[in-house]
Amino acid sequence: MAKFTTLTSHAVPLPAENVDTDQIIPARFLKVTDKHGLGDSLFCDWRYLKDGSDNPDFVLNEAASQGAQILIAGNNFGSGSSREHAPWALVGWGFRAIISTGFADIFKSNSLKNGLLPVEVSADAYKALMEAVQLDRSTRITVDLPTQSVTGPDGLEATFLIDAFSKHCLLEGIDQLGYLLSFDEQITSYEQQRT
């Protein structure tokens, strides 16, 4: 997994609440057998018109969004299904962090395993960051994982919580399966006790 330490980028504002995984990546794109190439289908039904051309009204298609690595979105982001295709598609497009006031449990867990940082901030901080980004799309935001802080323009600062283990894994680029495999002996003895 790619390491995550500090990220500074302009951001894409998506103020909708409850953005569900069916919007992030509709089910018809789940028939793939690998993780790659889903970035083109990210937010597909909002992003493209019936004829397949870009929907000029959708924020991701705006010139100001190109190259952004931060998405700032409304509360309860990623609700719905367990599909890891959702973070794969977000990472595939280029996002490395999502700022919101809340994330659905499974989405959050999946994101953390793909180097995509869910940044959960207070309602006030969210509002201030969203307004700053909407006012000036070139606004740069810094997400700093070691200090668990978000910095915006005009001294705008916020903190976020992340559990110590996930933080450690992201900072070091540690793959959780490797960590789990190191408990082989304990797992074996647990299995023996139970049978």
Add this chain to the structure above:
Amino acid sequence: MEPRTLFQKVWDDHVVVQEPNRPAVLYIDLQLIHEVTSPQAFTGLRERGLKVRRPDKTIATMDHSTPTLPKALWVIDDQAKAQLGQLETNCKDFGVELFALGDSRNGIVHVIGPERGFTQPGKTIVCGDSHTSTHGAFGALAFGIGTSEVEHVLATQCLLQRKAKTLEVRVDGQLMPGVTAKDIILALCAEIGTGGGTGYVIEFTGSAIRGLDMEGRMTVCNMSIEAGARAGMIAPDETTFEYLKGRERVPQGADWDAAVERWSQLCTDEGAKFDKTVIIDANKLEPMITYGTNPGMGIQISGPMPTLESFDDFSQQAAFEKAMLYMDLEPGQPLLGKKIDVVFIGSCTNSRISDLRMAAGVFSGRKVADGVRTLVVPGSHDIKKQAESEGLDQIFKEAGAEWREPGCSMCIAMNGDNLEPGQYAVSTSNRNFEGRQGKGGRTFLASPLTAAAAAITGEVTDPRSLLLS
């Protein structure tokens, strides 16, 4: 010992290692696999040269993208075909038991687990599918996981998990005629919202829950995730044991008696504390229906839809406006009488025999309204056979509904069963997200009774009006 909740007991029983400031290493008793969320996990195993640690605790089925027409009419696109083929190869290479398309034991993953007796009280059960919460109806701790975690469990039979908080949802009282398990869970979603249960495992308690049969309990636990909770649980009791007894994969003979004794301890102790409690009065529940684009946007079927003023928060107002625009509905108006195009009866929420019996009771001696397409999709081959032996298929067919082969079908619309843009459906499935049942399609979630009633009248209908006549 401190009094413990049901969740705490199952959790404690499965912790292999708990290091400070680390998630627990939690042992998993059963992993269920399907074609959509597993291929990348097996690829990961191959890349690392790993085996499936416990093939005997792993079961696979094909359900999401499988056709529901008879075999002669199967249309499977190349991508789906490749994915199904990949599952077959993976199961063969890694020694995993597979109930493939065409196998008489095939069906929706959350239907066949309980049906064959794989699902048992006190087990930890995972699947790369958020509706794994269904299995909690048996007092199992069951939740959906991502594909990385599918790989973790395949390789180690364990998961790294942080302990969730506990939410008691107490449903006391008695359901009125025409009000079902589905209405309980839709009422909860409307009450606490789709994020209300985030971070919690729900335990459903109370006399109305005790009064449900296992299939109703599965419906309730199934949609725990729609309230934001990864898992929903119900303590096992005589109803649970009665359902499980004699099923293919449950302990038999003396082992059965020992298991029942063990399972009987799986209840929340007197004095155990939940982090939060929500109370629902079953006596006051009505049939529920959703109007919007998430499962929390639900109303009592006889009531009006909300208006902008019903919400005090700006972003909730924006979400409501966006939903009403997508659904092309008028705020403040009733949903009763709204013309519909499609009725879908099926999905891991409501495709079991009691669901089909409920629907058939409404269809019996009646005809589907002109212009309404009605799909009835049983959850498994066993259910299909049972329904046919009771003559339910004849009732559906004579009414003008399509009687299909098992699968997820129009709940997720990956297999060619889908809504056309702009169409309205009353659906017994679990999600009404934009485009969930087909791009541009609009979904009203409801119970099998309400869905069947809509099929007969061609509009959103209070099922009680048909039950009484």
